[in-house]
Amino acid sequence: MFETLTKAPGDKILALMGEYAADTRSSKVDLGVGVYKDEQGVTPVMSSVRKAEERILANEKTKTYLGIAGNKGFGAAVLDLVLGNSGVNRSRIRIAQAPGGTGSLWILMQLINRARPGAAVYVSDPTWANHNPIAINSGLKVATYPYFDAATRAVKFDAMLAALDRLTTEDVVLLHGCCHNPTGANLTHEQWDKVAQSLVRTGALPFIDLAYLGFGDGIEADAYGTRKILSAVPEALVAFSGSKNFGLYRERIGAAILLARSPDEADVTNSQLLNIIRGAYSQPPDHGAEIIRTILEDASLRAEWEAELAQMRNRMIALREKLASAIRERSNSTDFDFVAEHRGMFSLLGLTPEAVEHLKAENGVYMTSDSRINVAGIPEERVGDLADAFLAAAR
Structure with missing residues (x-):
């Protein structure tokens, strides 16, 4: 063979x-x-991670399975971190733990292909090297939108917005939530506002890769674009990673977040998301998730x-x-x-x-x-x- x-x-x-x-x-x-x-x-x-691990080791009573969606306390804590006080309707949001930000991207791209087989995912030019292989291996088509001006070393925002305005309800647009990889050139809050308005006009599905929350200008500033879009559009996807901001690279801890048009639609879509997980790795590991849950739920940590x-x-x-x-x-x-x-x-x-x-x-x-x-x-x-x-x- x-x-x-x-x-x-x-x-x-x-x-x-x-x-x-x-x-x-x-x-x-x-x-x-x-x-x-x-x-x-x-x-x-990180010192906070060491302290969380000491508590986990002292208090952990079982190594039994978590369930397909993973550590529920972790999921709730991550949603609080990502959404803050933005007023996003959480009844329309579902979250599942994933093996790293990369795993989150993979799960969500599999979900896109189930909903719309062979859909086009528009990625920034340039983008993270692994975005394209994950999309292609998920059965999706890859296209690009203008992003970085090599001459000015800045975002080509007018060209980017013009390209986004040409998208349709059939398309997916992959956005870097903050700290663009590989360029380091990022959207301003005003530019995020215009991107959100464009997505509302076109109906294209926003897919946000939030891998570096807190690494740019702080948690609140870095979360602005994600919160703005989730507050504006009927549907969206977010791939969250805890690798960088918690230093948990080898623990492979991330989360796949979906926003649907209604609570009922969120339940249906989430059932497909969990079905994808079940058919891949069945259930996620817990250590990284429990570290993050322990830290975010404790005021001192x-x-x-x-x-x-x-x-x-x-x-x-x-x-x-x-x-x-x-x-x-x-x-x-x-x-x-x-x-x-x-x-x-x-x-x-x-x-x-x-x-x-x-x-x-x-x-x-x-x-x-x-x-x-x-x-x-x-x-x-x-x-x-x-x-x-x-x-x-x-x-």
Whole structure:
């Protein structure tokens, strides 16, 4: 049977990780893999997470199944986090735990294909590398809408809005809720308002990937677009991830959220969602979900978590400003000031693939071939060296 198969294409990020691990230079720098790193270059376990785990270990009485939808306390806590006081009608919302934000995307794309087989999912140009494979493997078609202007390093909002205005009720539009990956260029609140108005006009289904809540400008600011759209439209989907903001990467914890036209329609749609889960992995694991539930339901732990999240966010903003400043000082140019203006973990430098290869070979600086960098991976004491290397590669 297996002789009919050909080798699948390798994952570029995983390949980059392998190259970095094999590099023996002590001066090497990993700006490729999308995980937060502290001042020591370590992806830390948050103090609030450790305390939650201690409570779980002390109080846990069973390892029995959770049920298809997962940890119900986690689901309720995540809805409170995502929706806040936005006034969204929760009787029309259902939520199911999923294995990471990626799992949430997969479940929801499977749901789309059940509702409208072969539907077109419009993704931003560019978008996260895994969006397209998940959509295609779910039986959906992929199309793009304009998003990033490589010349100005800003959102091409007029072109984006014009493209969204041409969509129909047959289409799905995938939006980055905040901290756009890979560019770091994000919509303003006023632009989110216009996107919501467009979706109301066209009836296209909004599908929000909310992978970095709290990593941009804070939880409330980062949730604005999601809340605005869920308040405005009759139907929507949201894929939530707890990997970045809780540092729970290997726990694979996410949530698939759906908004339907009515409570009855929400129940019917949710039954299909749960049927998809049952036929895939049956039921989700609990550890990551219980950590998040424990933190969000306890005032003290939540305050500690929010303080840690703010510390991570502010560190990334400071690194952005330092890198942009160092490049400006060396070049007498504002060409890289966009790095300081963007938000989230990533920025797209605009270097050629050849320049990226030069950085890897000559400087031991690793990033994806499109020149996306993980800002959190920048060693603070080497900002100047990186500025010199980037400018040399750009030339």
